[in-house]
Amino acid sequence: MERREFLKIGAAGLAVAGAGLAASPARAATHTLELGIVDTQVELIDGTLVTMLAFTKSRIGQPSVPGPVFRVKEGDAVTITIHNTRQEEHRFEIPGIDGAMSDAIPPGGSKTVSFTAPIAGTYMYQDGLMGPLYRVLGLHGVLVVEPLDGRTAAGSQTPFSLDRIGNPQAVQSVSAIFDALGTTERFPGSKWVPCASGEPYSIQERIWVLNQVDPRFNALVVPGQPIRKDAALTADPSETWTPRYFTINNRSGFDLAEGDDVIISNYIGEPTLIRVVNAGLAYHSNHIHGNHLMEMAETSLRPGSGFGKPMLRANIFERDVWSMQPGQRKDMLLPVEIPPDIPLAQRAALLSGTGQEKLPMRYVMHCHCEMSNTAGGGNYPQGMVTHWDLMGGVGGRRTASL
Numbered sequence: 001m002e003r004r005e006f007l008k009i010g011a012a013g014l015a016v017a018g019a020g021l022a023a024s025p026a027r028a029a030t031h032t033l034e035l036g037i038v039d040t041q042v043e044l045i046d047g048t049l050v051t052m053l054a055f056t057k058s059r060i061g062q063p064s065v066p067g068p069v070f071r072v073k074e075g076d077a078v079t080i081t082i083h084n085t086r087q088e089e090h091r092f093e094i095p096g097i098d099g100a101m102s103d104a105i106p107p108g109g110s111k112t113v114s115f116t117a118p119i120a121g122t123y124m125y126q127d128g129l130m131g132p133l134y135r136v137l138g139l140h141g142v143l144v145v146e147p148l149d150g151r152t153a154a155g156s157q158t159p160f161s162l163d164r165i166g167n168p169q170a171v172q173s174v175s176a177i178f179d180a181l182g183t184t185e186r187f188p189g190s191k192w193v194p195c196a197s198g199e200p201y202s203i204q205e206r207i208w209v210l211n212q213v214d215p216r217f218n219a220l221v222v223p224g225q226p227i228r229k230d231a232a233l234t235a236d237p238s239e240t241w242t243p244r245y246f247t248i249n250n251r252s253g254f255d256l257a258e259g260d261d262v263i264i265s266n267y268i269g270e271p272t273l274i275r276v277v278n279a280g281l282a283y284h285s286n287h288i289h290g291n292h293l294m295e296m297a298e299t300s301l302r303p304g305s306g307f308g309k310p311m312l313r314a315n316i317f318e319r320d321v322w323s324m325q326p327g328q329r330k331d332m333l334l335p336v337e338i339p340p341d342i343p344l345a346q347r348a349a350l351l352s353g354t355g356q357e358k359l360p361m362r363y364v365m366h367c368h369c370e371m372s373n374t375a376g377g378g379n380y381p382q383g384m385v386t387h388w389d390l391m392g393g394v395g396g397r398r399t400a401s402l
C-alpha cells in the first residue's frame with residue numbers, strides 16, 4: 001500500500017469513527033428525574049400572600065417557582081416521573097421535545113415521560129392544562145439542553161450544536177461572534193465559558209424566567225381542595241388575565257435589586273448568556289442599558305411541527321430592547337463590552353481599571369410594557385426592573401481575587 005492511499009483510508013476511517021462517536025449511545029448519559037406538584041405560599045413585594053402551584057425537585061422536595069433547572073446533554077436519555085399531590089388533574093409537557101408529554105396525572109397519581117434530549121437549546125417544561133392557567137400559576141421551569149461539543153471550527157465554545165444546524169449562514173454568524181469574543185478590539189477579554197454541569201447558572205450564564213401574578217387567579221388555589229371553578233375567570237384565562245405583579249424568577253420591583261440568579265456582575269470581557277423564558281400570559285419588552293445584546297436564538301411559536309423548537313438566527317440582531325411573547329424563549333448574549341457611552345479618551349483607563357468611573361457601573365434593565373411600569377402606581381413598585389453591574393476592566397476578577 002502506498003503511503004498516500006493509507007492516508008486516504010486513515011482519513012476516511014477517522015471520519016467514520018468521529019461520526020460513530022457523536023451518535024454513540026455509549027456517550028449518552030441517563031437522567032432519572034422526579035418532580036412533585038404541590039401548592040405553596042408566596043409573599044409578593046408588597047407583603048401580599050398568594051397561593052401558587054409549584055414543582056418540587058423530588059417527590060417531597062422544597063417547592064420552587066420557577067421549578068428546578070435541569071441540564072442535560074443532547075442525546076441523553078431523560079426520564080421524568082411527576083407526582084401530583086394536588087386535588088385536581090395535571091399534565092406535564094415540554095413544548096418542542098417529541099414524546100415529552102404525559103397523560104393526565106390524576107389527583108394523588110404519578111406519570112412518567114421518557115425522551116431523548118433534542119438539539120441544544122433552552123426549553124420550558126410546564127403544565128399545559130387550563131390553557132395555560134396552571135403554567136402561570138407556577139407550574140413551569142427550564143430544561144437546558146447543552147451541545148455534545150458546541151465548538152466553532154476555530155474552537156470557540158458555544159451553547160449550540162453547530163454541527164446539527166441545517167443553516168450554514170446561522171452557523172457562520174454564530175461562529176463569527178463567539179470567535180470574536182476575547183480576540184478582537186471590540187471584545188477584549190475572555191471567551192464565553194458554559195455553565196458547569198449540574199449548576200443552575202454561572203458567572204457567564206443566567207436564566208431569567210418571566211411571569212406575572214394576577215392574585216384573582218391565585219385565589220382559586222386553596223390548599224387541600226381542588227382548584228375552584230370560576231367560569232368568569234377561567235373560560236379563557238388569556239382574556240381575563242389582569243396581571244398586577246411582573247416577575248423574573250418570581251420576584252418583582254425592589255426584590256429584583258438583589259439575587260445573583262438574575263443580576264449579572266461581570267468585568268469587561270466576560271460575555272454572559274441570558275436564557276430568557278416567558279412563562280406568563282403578558283408580553284414583555286425587556287430593555288438593558290449599557291450594552292446591546294446579541295439575539296442568538298429564539299423559539300418557533302408558529303403552529304406546526306416546528307412549534308417550540310429553538311431556531312438560530314442567521315442574521316443576528318444587536319438589541320437593547322427585545323420582545324418576549326407568552327411562551328417565548330430567547331438566548332441573548334450580553335457581550336460585557338466597553339459601554340459605547342464611555343468617551344473614547346476614557347476607555348483605555350476603564351479597561352485597566354484606573355478610570356474616573358465609579359465602579360461598579362450599574363445599568364438598569366426594565367420592561368417597557370406599560371402595565372409592568374405602572375402596576376401598583378408609580379415607578380415599577382410591582383414591575384419587572386433590575387440591573388447589571390459592570391465591575392471593572394479586563395481581568396479585574398483575577399486581580400480582585402488575588
Ligand SMILES: [Cu+2]
Nearest residue numbers: 287288366368
Ligand atoms: Cu428602556
